[in-house]
Amino acid sequence: MKLESALATLVLNLALLSFITVGGLPSIIPELHRLIVENNGWLTGQQFTDLFAISQAAPGPNMLFVTLVGWQMAGWSGALLATAAMVGPTCVLTYFMTRLWDRFKDAPWRVAVQAGLIPVTVGFISATAYLIAQAVDISAVALALTAGVAAFSYFTNINPLWALAVAAAIGFAGLV
Amino acid sequence: MTDSALPLSQPEVPKLQELFFAFLGIAASGFGGVLPFARRMLVEQRRWMNEEEFAEAFALCQFLPGPNIINLSVIVGSRYHGVAGALAAFLGLVGFPTLLMIFCGYLYGLYGEVPVLRDTLAGLAAGAAGLLIAMAAKMIASLVKAGRVSPLTFVVIGFLAVGIARIPLYWAVLFLAPVSIAYYWWRPR
Numbered sequence: 001m002k003l004e005s006a007l008a009t010l011v012l013n014l015a016l017l018s019f020i021t022v023g024g025l026p027s028i029i030p031e032l033h034r035l036i037v038e039n040n041g042w043l044t045g046q047q048f049t050d051l052f053a054i055s056q057a058a059p060g061p062n063m064l065f066v067t068l069v070g071w072q073m074a075g076w077s078g079a080l081l082a083t084a085a086m087v088g089p090t091c092v093l094t095y096f097m098t099r100l101w102d103r104f105k106d107a108p109w110r111v112a113v114q115a116g117l118i119p120v121t122v123g124f125i126s127a128t129a130y131l132i133a134q135a136v137d138i139s140a141v142a143l144a145l146t147a148g149v150a151a152f153s154y155f156t157n158i159n160p161l162w163a164l165a166v167a168a169a170i171g172f173a174g175l176v
Numbered sequence: 177m178t179d180s181a182l183p184l185s186q187p188e189v190p191k192l193q194e195l196f197f198a199f200l201g202i203a204a205s206g207f208g209g210v211l212p213f214a215r216r217m218l219v220e221q222r223r224w225m226n227e228e229e230f231a232e233a234f235a236l237c238q239f240l241p242g243p244n245i246i247n248l249s250v251i252v253g254s255r256y257h258g259v260a261g262a263l264a265a266f267l268g269l270v271g272f273p274t275l276l277m278i279f280c281g282y283l284y285g286l287y288g289e290v291p292v293l294r295d296t297l298a299g300l301a302a303g304a305a306g307l308l309i310a311m312a313a314k315m316i317a318s319l320v321k322a323g324r325v326s327p328l329t330f331v332v333i334g335f336l337a338v339g340i341a342r343i344p345l346y347w348a349v350l351f352l353a354p355v356s357i358a359y360y361w362w363r364p365r
Contacts, residue, residue: 019241020349026308030338031345050288053301054280060203060273061210061243067274071281079278087270090242094250095262101236109361114239116357119327120349122315123334129308130339132301142302149306154313164303171299172292 003074006042007081010035010073014066014085021090023121025062029128032066042073049135057164063087141176189256190224192264198222199249199268210245224252246270326363330356 013035017028029052036042043051051072055065063086070082104110137143145167153160170176190198202214211234218225225233237247246269253265287293319327334352337343 017345020345021241021243024243026311028345030342034342034344047288049301050284050297051281053297053304054284055277056304056307057300058273058277058280060270060277061246063243063246064270064273064277067277068281068284071278072285076278079274079281083270083274087242087246090240091246091250091262091266094237094240094242094247095254095259097236097240098251098254101232105232105235110239112361113357115360117353118315119319119324119330120334120352120356122312122319123331123352124338124345124348125308125315126312126331126335127337127339129305129312130335132308133305136298136301136305142298145299145302146306146309149303150309150313151306153307153310160307160310164300164307167303167306168296168300171302172296174292174295176295176298176302 006040007070007074007078009040010042010070010078011081011085014082015089018086018088018090019093021063022117023125025065026128027121027124030124030131032069033131036069043069045135047072049132052132053136057161057168061087139176141170145170145176190222192257192260194222195253195256195261196264196268198224199253199265200272202245203269203271203273214245214248218252224256327356327359330359 017031021028033045033048037045037048048069051068052065055062055068058064064083066082066086067079070078070080072078074081133146137146149160149163149167152158152163198217202210202217215230219227219230233248233251234244236251237244240247246266249265249269250262253261253263255261257264288297316328316331319325319331330352334348337348337352338345
């Protein structure tokens with residue numbers, strides 16, 4: 001019973017949040033952390049950052065982070081419900097908007113809305129980067145790894161998964 | 177870029193299973209970034225769309241909330257077979273990654289507390305934080321490059337509101353987005 005109401009709360013919140021995920025999962029991470037760790041204690045902070053790291057390294061849309069959260073909370077039903085709640089509503093929206101796009105794609109308000117959302121989204125993603133870094137960079141080596149991967153990904157066009165693999169290997173060697 | 181010698185869009189309508197497997201292929205080939213693969217598959221290999229149609233569909237994906245690639249699967253699928261086509265393309269795209277993610281979650285549940293995996297995850301998590309920093313930095317750089325320095329105000333306010341003051345995201349969006357949109361609406365063109 002308790003689990004069912006927890007899942008219902010998760011599904012409702014994910015469905016709502018999905019509509020403000022312009023720019024993808026990273027912009028809603030602070031809110032997910034509040035919901036999942038701070039307010040309800042469904043996962044520990046450690047589990048949250050672990051699962052986030054796994055979702056960044058695995059193939060597929062990074063939105064599937066919520067699949068891992070759902071799985072951790074309630075197995076199959078949690079994983080499938082969380083995934084459906086995260087991507088279902090916006091898929092339905094897309095389905096209907098495809099038919100209307102021709103009518104407003106050149107409208108000045110469309111251009112203003114799209115351009116206006118970008119800086120706001122960038123602000124939220126910066127906040128996520130700060131909060132996650134604060135949670136995981138508890139040693140000098142971890143901090144150096146974060147800085148190294150950030151520089152690698154910023155300055156080169158090489159697939160950043162290589163940098164993630166190196167970071168994981170340094171962790172595996174027990175150096176972090 | 178248009179090549180008039182060849183019909184750009186395929187005249188035949190793809191079957192449901194073709195939609196499914198095309199997007200399964202996109203999901204499988206795009207470790208890291210799937211969009212370039214999606215363009216190549218849809219425009220060059222299967223010829224379901226021409227360059228212009230792809231650009232238009234992609235612009236819609238970027239405008240709408242939700243992951244761009246998932247929205248693209250719905251657009252392409254629904255174009256040929258309505259709801260059934262959208263579902264086939266969507267399931268092709270997310271089915272396998274979802275199962276893989278569940279498998280990762282299963283392994284994490286079993287071995288998450290094993291010291292060597294804890295160490296590995298500590299390294300991976302530190303790296304993942306680095307990816308986020310680079311992502312934010314790239315987006316800020318492209319705003320600056322476009323000669324848009326005043327919108328950086330909204331970046332800073334968004335960061336302070338959500339990252340430092342920890343204001344709920346809903347409130348931050350509700351107050352900040354209209355102001356930023358109004359700025360773009362009224363700024364001298």
